[in-house]
Each structure stands twice: as structure tokens, then as C-alpha cells.
Amino acid sequence: MDAALVIEDLAVQLRGRGEVADILDGITLTVPRGSVTGVVGESGCGKSTLLRAILGILPGRATTPRGRILFEGRDILPARAAKPHGRIGFVPQDPYLSLNPVFRAGDQILEIMRRHAPGTRAEHRAKLVELFRAVQLPDPEAALRKYPHQFSGGQRQRLLIAAALCCDPALIVADEPTTALDVTTQREVLGLLRELVRARGLSMLFVTHDFGVLASLCDEVSVLYAGRVAESGPTRAVLDTPTHPYTRMLLACHPDRAVELLGIPGAVPPATAQPAGCRFHPRCPVAQPDCRQDVPPLLPWSGGRAVACPHAARMEAHALA
Amino acid sequence: MTALRHLLRDPVAALGLLIVVFALFVAIFAPWIAPRPEDAFESNIMLRLQPPSAEFPFGTDDLGRDIFSRVILGTRSALVVAVSVVLAAIVIGVPIGLAAGWRDGWLSEVLMRVTDVFLAVPQLILALALGQLLAPGLTTAMVALALTYWPFFARTVFAETRRLRGALFVDALAGIGAHPMRILLLHVLPNAAPAVLVRATIGMGFTILTAALLGFLGVGAAPPTPDWGLAVAEARQHLPDAWWYATFPGLAIMLLVLGFNLLGDGLRDAADPRLRRSRK
Amino acid sequence: MPELLRAEALTTDLGRRAGFLRPAVSLRAVDGVTLSIAEGEAFGVVGESGCGKTTLARTLLGLQREAAGEITLGGRRVSGLAPAEARRVRADIQYVHQDPGAALDPWWRVGATLDEGLRIHGISSAEERAARIAEMLAAVGLDADFGQRYPHELSGGQQRRIGLARILLLRPKLVILDEPTAGLDLSVQASVLRLLAELRARFGLTYLFISHDLTVVRRVCDRVAVMYLGQVVEEGPAEALFANPAHPYTRALLAAAPHLDGRAAGPSLPGEPPSLRRIPAGCRFHPRCTRASALCAAQAPPMEAAGPAHQVACHHWREAA
Numbered sequence: 001m002d003a004a005l006v007i008e009d010l011a012v013q014l015r016g017r018g019e020v021a022d023i024l025d026g027i028t029l030t031v032p033r034g035s036v037t038g039v040v041g042e043s044g045c046g047k048s049t050l051l052r053a054i055l056g057i058l059p060g061r062a063t064t065p066r067g068r069i070l071f072e073g074r075d076i077l078p079a080r081a082a083k084p085h086g087r088i089g090f091v092p093q094d095p096y097l098s099l100n101p102v103f104r105a106g107d108q109i110l111e112i113m114r115r116h117a118p119g120t121r122a123e124h125r126a127k128l129v130e131l132f133r134a135v136q137l138p139d140p141e142a143a144l145r146k147y148p149h150q151f152s153g154g155q156r157q158r159l160l161i162a163a164a165l166c167c168d169p170a171l172i173v174a175d176e177p178t179t180a181l182d183v184t185t186q187r188e189v190l191g192l193l194r195e196l197v198r199a200r201g202l203s204m205l206f207v208t209h210d211f212g213v214l215a216s217l218c219d220e221v222s223v224l225y226a227g228r229v230a231e232s233g234p235t236r237a238v239l240d241t242p243t244h245p246y247t248r249m250l251l252a253c254h255p256d257r258a259v260e261l262l263g264i265p266g267a268v269p270p271a272t273a274q275p276a277g278c279r280f281h282p283r284c285p286v287a288q289p290d291c292r293q294d295v296p297p298l299l300p301w302s303g304g305r306a307v308a309c310p311h312a313a314r315m316e317a318h319a320l321a
Numbered sequence: 322m323t324a325l326r327h328l329l330r331d332p333v334a335a336l337g338l339l340i341v342v343f344a345l346f347v348a349i350f351a352p353w354i355a356p357r358p359e360d361a362f363e364s365n366i367m368l369r370l371q372p373p374s375a376e377f378p379f380g381t382d383d384l385g386r387d388i389f390s391r392v393i394l395g396t397r398s399a400l401v402v403a404v405s406v407v408l409a410a411i412v413i414g415v416p417i418g419l420a421a422g423w424r425d426g427w428l429s430e431v432l433m434r435v436t437d438v439f440l441a442v443p444q445l446i447l448a449l450a451l452g453q454l455l456a457p458g459l460t461t462a463m464v465a466l467a468l469t470y471w472p473f474f475a476r477t478v479f480a481e482t483r484r485l486r487g488a489l490f491v492d493a494l495a496g497i498g499a500h501p502m503r504i505l506l507l508h509v510l511p512n513a514a515p516a517v518l519v520r521a522t523i524g525m526g527f528t529i530l531t532a533a534l535l536g537f538l539g540v541g542a543a544p545p546t547p548d549w550g551l552a553v554a555e556a557r558q559h560l561p562d563a564w565w566y567a568t569f570p571g572l573a574i575m576l577l578v579l580g581f582n583l584l585g586d587g588l589r590d591a592a593d594p595r596l597r598r599s600r601k
Numbered sequence: 602m603p604e605l606l607r608a609e610a611l612t613t614d615l616g617r618r619a620g621f622l623r624p625a626v627s628l629r630a631v632d633g634v635t636l637s638i639a640e641g642e643a644f645g646v647v648g649e650s651g652c653g654k655t656t657l658a659r660t661l662l663g664l665q666r667e668a669a670g671e672i673t674l675g676g677r678r679v680s681g682l683a684p685a686e687a688r689r690v691r692a693d694i695q696y697v698h699q700d701p702g703a704a705l706d707p708w709w710r711v712g713a714t715l716d717e718g719l720r721i722h723g724i725s726s727a728e729e730r731a732a733r734i735a736e737m738l739a740a741v742g743l744d745a746d747f748g749q750r751y752p753h754e755l756s757g758g759q760q761r762r763i764g765l766a767r768i769l770l771l772r773p774k775l776v777i778l779d780e781p782t783a784g785l786d787l788s789v790q791a792s793v794l795r796l797l798a799e800l801r802a803r804f805g806l807t808y809l810f811i812s813h814d815l816t817v818v819r820r821v822c823d824r825v826a827v828m829y830l831g832q833v834v835e836e837g838p839a840e841a842l843f844a845n846p847a848h849p850y851t852r853a854l855l856a857a858a859p860h861l862d863g864r865a866a867g868p869s870l871p872g873e874p875p876s877l878r879r880i881p882a883g884c885r886f887h888p889r890c891t892r893a894s895a896l897c898a899a900q901a902p903p904m905e906a907a908g909p910a911h912q913v914a915c916h917h918w919r920e921a922a
Contacts, residue, residue: 042786042787042788043757043786152874153874154873154874155873182649182813182874183649183813183814183815183854183858183859184853184869184870185649185874186857186859187857187869187870188869188870190859191869209786209787210859211787211861212816212858212859212860212861213859215859215860215861215862215863216859216860216863236863239861239862239863249788250787252791253787253788253790254787254816254861255794255816255817255819256860256861256862257861258820261791261792261794261820262792262795263788263791263792263795264788264791264792267756489698489700489703489704490703490704490705490706490707492664492698492704493698493704493705494706494717495664495688496662496664496688496695496696497695497721497767497768497771498688498689498692498721499717499721503721507717508706508708508709511706511708512706
């Protein structure tokens with residue numbers, strides 16, 4: 001399979017105050033070219049650290065990470081590796097905080113292009129206007145001269161999508177780009193992303209906590225729990241027949257699906273005190289003695305999926321979901 | 322206690338605390354620590370302008386007095402000036418800031434414009450003028466300093482109150498029916514305290530510096546009181562030959578001002594419960 | 602079921618008084634809202650940011666003074682009063698903030714915050730206060746030692762539980778919940794929703810549930826009002842309204858909510874989100890409405906019955922079905 005991004009056995013720890021936080025452990029995932037791969041999980045699952053590792057902006061207190069992040073045929077994870085500036089576009093979470101309010105939005109994007117894209121300033125401007133048109137900003141020419149506060153929230157997110165696209169990236173990484181938006185605006189932005197992926201053949205890694213958004217945009221998905229992949233595979237298969245006990249219980253919490261809102265007993269463990277063995281075992285209704293010791297490997301499952309639970313079949317019998 | 326522990330974990334702030342505690346200790350026990358406490362007032366012309374030696378670690382001044390003893394004895398007046406000026410400024414400035422920041426309206430406008438007027442008065446000129454009107458002396462200098470320093474507290478507290486009155490927790494308190502006075506005194510004031518504390522600590526250093534300057538200009542402490550600023554002024558005529566005369570009182574000023582400033586920065590971080598670690 | 606709260610043609614202006622060299626600013630955030638909440642029901646108010654739902658809540662509470670209209674609580678008229686007095690006579694209404702963490706004083710341990718509410722409400726016996734706090738912490742599912750913590754030491758779900766405990770201690774009849782699940786993880790959201798249901802049954806509460814999340818409102822509420830630009834455009838039993846939305850805006854909102862099955866139902870909502878600074882003439886929704894006619898631009902539609910207890914303000918709701 002032709003892949004835009006391959007992550008192999010990535011592990012990241014953060015040091016601080018005499019403690020070591022185990023943020024990511026053994027993350028393996030692939031973003032196929034021309035499709036959208038979702039990463040979904042609750043707070044504390046390591047989503048943002050994963051993004052930072054890909055973008056090469058891990059905080060200074062991160063220990064030397066383990067594993068590989070292969071992008072365009074080379075490992076971009078080591079600190080000394082050349083960073084693929086401009087080749088990976090980033091769409092941030094909060095459109096209100098991501099633009100400097102005292103500079104024109106257009107100038108801020110042109111500055112990125114000046115540093116990372118070939119061509120003259122005039123070419124950059126022409127290309128940016130074309131991009132503004134592609135992200136359906138009203139009056140693209142005039143938008144170049146406007147300041148961030150002159151755009152609405154949805155328009156700002158479109159600006160940031162244009163910024164992510166400005167250096168013809170081979171991969172787009174998006175961090176919950178619609179959480180700050182109203183539902184109707186979110187729908188528009190999701191529609192735009194779908195359209196851009198289709199028309200431009202983009203490859204995208206889309207991080208979210210919202211299964212509804214995931215369902216409407218992503219082809220593949222990896223479900224993260226406490227820094228590990230719990231389950232991955234085609235989105236429809238994972239959502240329709242969740243297999244890992246965590247995925248099952250989490251989806252059973254969705255108001256669309258829940259017969260009775262149960263929640264998941266317990267809480268996500270703090271990253272400084274991850275349980276041994278399977279990290280979900282203290283909250284798992286079908287945990288077995290071996291779950292306390294052995295780290296479950298990602299096993300292949302039906303429908304092109306992989307599930308990190310050797311006892312997943314027991315959930316069938318368990319009265320849930 | 323947690324705040325103190327947090328403070329000590331920060332080496333720079335701990336250094337500031339060490340300096341300030343050391344100065345307090347010296348100020349309280351000055352008459353017993355100083356090797357020649359009688360030198361506060363008595364002169365000994367035979368020994369004038371001796372360079373530092375085993376007998377006089379900081380040398381002697383133009384009246385033959387032990388500078389080491391006089392620096393130690395001067396600590397008390399420096400701290401008394403700093404603490405009383407800053408306390409007086411807090412007592413005037415904080416209520417004005419709270420009252421002006423809480424509600425918009427004519428009262429707020431009047432209070433803040435008065436504050437602005439006081440802020441515009443040059444500190445030294447007011448002190449010099451008061452010195453001419455009243456008797457020049459330490460008390461006059463302190464009145465002048467307090468009169469010019471309270472607007473900084475009023476401004477700080479005003480800004481904090483403005484910020485906090487829009488805070489969600491203030492709204493929530495209004496929602497459960499809390500009286501505005503309760504909100505202001507039990508919630509807004511403690512939340513503004515770190516800013517006041519930082520201001521106060523840095524203000525201590527600033528006051529010591531200005532008091533020394535006033536002593537230097539002859540409107541502060543009068544001879545023969547052991548005063549650091551006064552000592553630097555008196556040393557002027559004997560520079561550069563008697564380098565020790567101005568150096569050691571000057572170093573004392575610098576060290577104490579630095580101590581207060583380092584402590585002020587450390588306190589700001591330590592006093593905020595959000596930055597403290599949980600005690601689980 | 603007897604009526605607990607009634608608002609008649611309620612109107613609220615937001616703005617600042619004129620100051621020195623500063624003109625008064627005024628925005629009509631709530632414009633002629635009429636609603637009636639029966640004892641024991643969960644009444645949902647949905648709409649996007651800027652629709653006036655939070656201002657409506659603050660007006661009902663008495664934190665914001667109404668410009669016109671009448672509020673009755675338990676049959677007693679409680680409007681037309683100065684804010685402090687209004688809050689006193691409306692002590693039966695309490696409000697849980699959208700961000701319950703920020704609604705707690707960061708300098709106070711949460712136990713002291715809980716205690717303060719009881720003190721303000723005249724419970725002078727320390728033993729009684731302690732007993733009621735212990736009982737309430739248990740009711741919201743927290744250990745008694747949570748009282749010793751500072752707000753920043755609590756997770757999002759725990760902050761919400763404390764926020765609920767704080768106001769339930771005051772024994773209100775009507776609880777206004779402002780976006781009670783915003784920013785929560787799915788599993789935490791499920792447990793919070795379950796807790797809300799339990800508390801409602803246990804204490805005989807009536808809820809006014811403000812949310813933009815339709816999937817949640819659908820699960821929790823008995824009746825729902827949809828707001829757009831300060832007005833209620835549709836109101837009815839939750840079942841009927843979600844099954845047969847009559848107003849085009851309700852339909853667009855429903856279509857925009859992402860669902861697990863990934864369906865993209867109906868057309869998306871074009872145009873920019875509206876602003877209270879530029880309220881369109883006629884029907885306020887007409888510039889974004891696909892069914893708008895000349896009549897819509899000229900004349901505001903009246904509320905019409907669209908079914909049993911189901912009302913809609915649209916000239917063309919019959920054709921839309």
C-alpha cells in the first residue's frame with residue numbers, strides 16, 4: 001500500500017519534577033495516500049503528543065523518542081533529522097488563537113510561503129488567491145488585505161486550511177479543527193475538507209474526540225487509549241462492530257447509540273502511573289489475570305482491523321452494547 | 322506552608338528569601354551583632370579613613386567610625402522605612418483600587434483621576450518640597466514616599482478588580498446571591514493578593530533605594546544616624562581615595578534591593594494555588 | 602403538570618451605560634421570548650452561539666434585567682425588580698455555568714465554596730452545613746475528601762459534579778444547565794448525563810437545559826425550544842420536534858449534527874452566522890433560508906401551531922414538510 005505517513009512503534013515519554021510521564025507507547029499507524037485517517041480518543045490518550053511528534057515540535061522535556069515516523073521515505077523522528085517544513089500542512093484546533101491579530105492574515109500565510117515554497121512573491125499571491133477560492137472564502141482578493149478579526153470563526157478556519165495547503169504539502173495534519181465551531185459551520189468546514197481531499201487527492205491525519213465527525217470524514221481510524229492503539233481499521237467497521245472492550249464501551253456512551261447511558265467506570269490513568277499490562281484492564285469488564293501482566297499486541301481482526309485485546313471475543317458474551 | 326515549600330524549590334526566590342531573612346535578623350539584633358555599637362554616634366578622629374583591616378573589616382569613615390558597625394546598624398532604619406512606607410501605601414491604595422475597579426460610575430472616575438494626579442507628582446520633588454515645608458528628616462521622607470507610592474497599588478488593584486469582576490466565579494457567586502461586599506473582600510481581594518504582594522516586595526526594594534537617595538540629597542536621615550544613603554553622600558568627598566567608604570553601604574543597598582526583587586518574583590509564582598502541586 | 606416558570610414576551614438588552622465620552626451601546630439579545638416550563642420537566646433550549654440562549658438564562662435568573670416582558674415563578678410575578686432583589690425572590694432558580702471550573706474561586710478549596718453557598722443562604726449551624734455537604738457530595742458521586750481539593754485539582758467531570766453540588770445544596774426547584782456537557786469526553790459526558798437524570802428524580806428538579814448539542818438534547822429533554830437571533834423559532838415536544846422539524850433552521854441544525862452512521866442528511870446551511878448588530882428585517886432567518894419568499898423579507902412570521910403543543914414561526918412550514 002502506498003502510504004503518505006507510516007508510524008512504527010512510536011514511544012514518547014515526558015520528564016518533569018522527578019516523574020516520568022508515559023505519553024505514547026508502541027503507536028503504529030499508517031496514513032494511506034489520498035485518504036483520511038482519523039485518530040480518536042479521550043483526553044489523556046496522547047493525541048496532541050502524537051501530533052507534536054509528527055510535526056517535530058515535541059517539548060524539550062521529552063526523552064529521546066523510540067520508533068520511527070516515515071515520511072517521504074525517511075525517518076523524521078530523530079531530533080537531528082531535517083524537518084519537512086511545508087511538506088506537512090497543519091490545521092490547528094482554535095482558529096481564534098492561531099493567527100496573530102496585528103498582522104494581515106494574508107501576509108502571515110505569504111510569510112510561510114516565502115520561507116518554504118519556491119516562487120516569487122507575485123506567484124505566491126496568485127496562488128494564495130486561488131487557494132482562498134478553493135476554500136470558498138468570499139471575495140478572495142479582498143481577503144488578502146483583511147486582518148484576522150475581520151473574519152468569522154468559520155472563515156478563519158478556512159484561512160487556516162488555506163495556510164496548511166499553501167506549500168503543496170504531501171500530508172495534512174488536522175487537530176480537532178471543528179471543535180471551536182458551531183454545528184452548522186462545522187458541517188460546512190467538514191464538507192470543504194472532504195471536497196479538498198477528493199479534488200486534490202490529499203492525505204490527511206485527522207485528530208478528533210468526536211465520533212460523529214470521525215464518521216463523516218475519515219476512511220480509516222485508530223482508537224487511542226492511554227497512549228496505545230486500542231483498535232484500528234476502516235472507520236465503518238470500527239464504528240459498526242467495535243471490538244476492543246474500550247471502543248465498545250465508549251461507543252455505548254454515544255447518545256446516538258446508547259440504550260442506557262452507562263459511562264465507563266473509573267478514569268483514564270494519569271500518564272505518570274500507567275498500569276502494567278493492558279492499560280485498560282482496571283476498567284475492563286472482561287479483564288483476565290494475564291491482562292495485568294502482558295501488554296496485548298495489536299492482533300489482526302476481521303474486516304481489515306487490528307485489535308489490541310486477546311480477549312475481545314469475550315465481550316460478545318458480556319451483556320453490553 | 323505549601324507556598325513556602327514551593328518558594329524554596331525555586332533557587333532564585335530562595336536566595337531572595339535568604340537575603341531578606343538575613344537582613345531582618347541583622348536589623349533586629351543589630352546592637353548585639355555590631356562590634357562597635359557605640360560608633361553609631363561617637364567619633365574617633367584619630368582613626369579616620371582607615372582602609373579595611375582585621376579590626377575594621379569595612380574600614381572607617383571620615384569621623385573614624387567603624388563602617389561595618391554602621392552598615393549593620395543602618396539595616397534597621399532601611400527596613401523600617403521600607404515596611405512602613407509600603408504598608409501605608411497599601412492601606413491607602415488597595416481600598417481605592419477595589420472601590421474604583423468594582424463598578425463603573427462617577428466614583429470610579431473620581432478615584433482614578435485622583436490616583437493619576439498623584440502618579441504624576443515626581444517623588445523626589447515632593448519629598449524635597451515637604452522637606453522644606455516641614456522639618457527635613459526620616460519621617461518627612463517616609464510621608465513623601467508613601468504619598469507617591471500608593472497610586473501604584475491603587476492601579477494594580479484596580480486592574481485586577483476589573484479583570485476579576487468579569488470572572489466566571491464572581492458571576493457564579495452573584496448567582497447564588499452573595500453580597501457584593503463578600504465577593505469583593507473574600508474573593509476578589511485574595512485573588513488580587515499575588516499582584517499586591519509582588520508590588521509590595523518590589524516596592525520595598527524601590528523604597529529602600531529612594532530613601533537612600535533622599536538621605537544622599539540630605540532630605541532623609543540626618544547625621545549622625547547610621548544610614549546607608551547618608552553614608553554614600555558623605556563618602557562623596559573622599560572618593561576615589563577612600564573607596565571602601567561608599568562601597569560597603571552601597572553594596573548593602575544593592576543586596577537588600579536585589580533580595581526583595583528576587584523574593585517578589587518568586588512569591589508571585591508560589592502564591593498562586595493553580596501553580597502549586599496537588600498534595601495527593 | 603402545574604406550571605413552574607413562565608416568561609411572557611421577554612426582552613433583554615445587553616449593553617453598557619453611557620460613560621464619560623462614551624456612547625451607550627445596546628444589543629437586543631433576547632427579543633420577545635415566551636415560554637412555559639412545567640414542574641418536573643426537562644426543557645431544552647438549543648441554538649448556535651449568539652442566539653441569545655445564555656442571555657435568556659441570565660435574565661430568568663435575574664442577573665440581567667429584562668427590558669420588557671414578564672416572568673412568573675410558581676404563579677408569582679418576579680419580574681420588574683432591581684437585580685439584587687430579583688435574585689432574592691428567584692432563589693428557587695439556580696444556574697450551573699458552562700465552565701464549572703472557572704465558576705469556582707481558584708483560591709478556595711471546593712469544600713469552602715460549597716460551605717459558602719449554605720452560609721449565604723442562612724444556614725448558621727456548622728454541623729448542619731457539614732452534614733448537608735457530605736450528603737450532597739455523595740449524591741453527585743464524589744468522596745467526602747474532595748472538599749479538601751482546589752478546583753484545578755479536579756477533572757472536567759469532577760468540576761461539573763462540584764458545580765451541581767454547589768447549587769443543589771441551595772435546594773432549588775429549577776436548575777438552569779448551561780452547556781452541561783460541553784468539552785467533556787464521551788464517557789464522562791455519559792456519566793454526567795446519567796447523574797443529571799438521577800438527581801432530577803431524587804430531588805424532584807426541573808431542568809432548563811441549554812445546549813448546542815442536539816444529540817444530547819434529544820436524549821435528555823421532554824420539550825425543546827429552538828432559538829435564532831434572540832427569538833424562539835420553534836417549540837414542541839422533543840419527540841415531535843426531532844422527528845418532524847417544521848422550521849427550516851431546525852431542519853438545518855438537525856442535518857448539521859454529525860452522527861455515528863455518517864449520514865449527511867439534507868442540505869447544509871449557507872451564509873454567515875448572523876449578528877445581533879445587523880438583524881435582518883422580516884423573518885430573521887430569511888437571508889439563509891432556501892425557502893425564503895418576498896413575504897419572509899417583509900414580514901416577521903407569527904407563531905403557529907404545527908401539531909399538538911408544537912409551534913413554529915415560519916410562513917412556509919407547511920410546504921417544507
